[in-house]
Amino acid sequence: MTRVSSADKQIQRKPKAAKHDGSRLLANRPRDAMPAFVPPCLTTLTSTPPDGDNWVHEIKLDGYRLQARVRDGTVQLLTRGGLDWTARFPSIAKALAALKVKSAIIDGEAVVETSEGVTSFIKLVEALEAGRSEDMVFVVFDLLYLDGVDIRDAPLKDRKELLHALMARGRRSPRLRYSEHLTTDGQTVLNEACVLGLEGIVSKRLDLPYRSGRNGDWLKSKCILTDEFVIGGYLVSTVDAKAVGALALGTFEGGKFVYAGRVGTGFTHASARSLWKTLQPLKTSTPAFAGSLTSAQRRGVVWVRPERVAQIEYRSRTGDGLLRHASFKGLREDKPARDVHRPKVKHAPSSSSRKQT
Numbered sequence: 001m002t003r004v005s006s007a008d009k010q011i012q013r014k015p016k017a018a019k020h021d022g023s024r025l026l027a028n029r030p031r032d033a034m035p036a037f038v039p040p041c042l043t044t045l046t047s048t049p050p051d052g053d054n055w056v057h058e059i060k061l062d063g064y065r066l067q068a069r070v071r072d073g074t075v076q077l078l079t080r081g082g083l084d085w086t087a088r089f090p091s092i093a094k095a096l097a098a099l100k101v102k103s104a105i106i107d108g109e110a111v112v113e114t115s116e117g118v119t120s121f122i123k124l125v126e127a128l129e130a131g132r133s134e135d136m137v138f139v140v141f142d143l144l145y146l147d148g149v150d151i152r153d154a155p156l157k158d159r160k161e162l163l164h165a166l167m168a169r170g171r172r173s174p175r176l177r178y179s180e181h182l183t184t185d186g187q188t189v190l191n192e193a194c195v196l197g198l199e200g201i202v203s204k205r206l207d208l209p210y211r212s213g214r215n216g217d218w219l220k221s222k223c224i225l226t227d228e229f230v231i232g233g234y235l236v237s238t239v240d241a242k243a244v245g246a247l248a249l250g251t252f253e254g255g256k257f258v259y260a261g262r263v264g265t266g267f268t269h270a271s272a273r274s275l276w277k278t279l280q281p282l283k284t285s286t287p288a289f290a291g292s293l294t295s296a297q298r299r300g301v302v303w304v305r306p307e308r309v310a311q312i313e314y315r316s317r318t319g320d321g322l323l324r325h326a327s328f329k330g331l332r333e334d335k336p337a338r339d340v341h342r343p344k345v346k347h348a349p350s351s352s353s354r355k356q357t
Contacts, residue, residue, distance in 0.1 A: 025151060025158045032150040034103055037082045039212035040065060041107075041142075043202055043220040045343045049186025050219060054207050056156075056181040057189040060200040060220055061139055062119040063111035064334055066092075068138070070104045073097050077110075079334035091133040095175035101166060107142035107210075108179075118197055121226075121311055125330035134175075140167065141179035144210055152210040159210065186221065194223035216346065224313060226329070229260055230337045231308045232288050233301040234279055243272035244279070247310060247328065248289075248301050251342045256290035257306050259297065260321060260342075266313070266328035278331070279304050307337050 069076040075093040077086045111119040112127050112135050127135045143163035144152050167178045182189050190201050200222035208217050233248035246264035250257050282304035309332040315325035
């Protein structure tokens with residue numbers, strides 16, 4: 001098994017011993033052609049984390065979701081929308097190519113960690129812009145296909161055991177890491193994650209197959225609110241005429257672009273200038289937001305076409321849905337603007353539903 005980050009070690013003080021041997025999963029199974037790009041299983045935001053025997057909990061990562069496709073030593077890394085980003089992660093691709101496997105489809109996330117072992121989207125963006133792929137780690141958490149066998153219909157428990165065994169083969173790479181999980185009740189795991197300064201946890205049903213889309217099989221519980229928003233305008237910095245001082249944000253709801261407030265912190269001078277340059281070709285004379293904005297919301301804003309997606313960290317929302325204490329984390333390039341909606345919060349499954357398959 002590849003090394004575990006310092007945050008993992010702290011939150012997993014009492015890991016449950018388990019035998020990781022997934023070889024039985026491949027026995028007597030027919031051979032299948034490698035499927036085309038598989039849309040990922042997506043997480044659903046929940047008000048409280050679930051617990052019960054059918055749920056396991058992993059640390060929520062703050063990076064880029066990638067699907068790794070390995071075949072005869074050749075690696076392809078696809079974003080959650082199917083874009084080929086292999087060239088942007090050469091160190092990860094090289095490490096995956098060295099795996100002792102003929103073919104595989106692996107679900108995971110590319111991250112960069114702080115010195116405290118916490119993943120940072122800002123640091124990942126900086127590493128991508130600087131071409132420092134050696135700073136990145138690919139954390140793997142699911143296996144969809146292995147050596148000619150499609151295992152998406154197998155329960156997560158078996159897929160994770162087989163993935164763990166695959167990652168333990170041969171020489172270990174610091175660029176690859178298996179995502180460990182906890183079986184403790186979800187609220188306890190979330191509380192510890194929050195104490196450690198992590199973003200939150202992802203809870204997954206052990207007994208279900210891999211299903212693409214947002215279906216409730218994987219639930220996310222957050223310590224820190226972080227979501228994607230579309231940029232609808234910007235304010236020029238008061239100290240640099242070619243830098244952004246704030247962004248006007250929104251989401252698409254029912255086909256309409258709905259105002260969500262502003263973010264005016266979290267920019268470095270370099271990122272503020274880079275944003276200004278990025279937004280120049282998108283300038284327009286009128287706002288794209290649906291409905292009327294107040295004079296305060298309009299004041300000083302340079303409007304842009306809503307095509308660029310920003311990741312924003314915030315504390316809460318006002319009663320009318322506007323962001324409170326928001327901070328810019330970086331641009332996202334792996335999700336179309338039209339797919340950015342306000343997340344719907346799901347309540348944790350009841351104790352009766354936890355036992356259902």
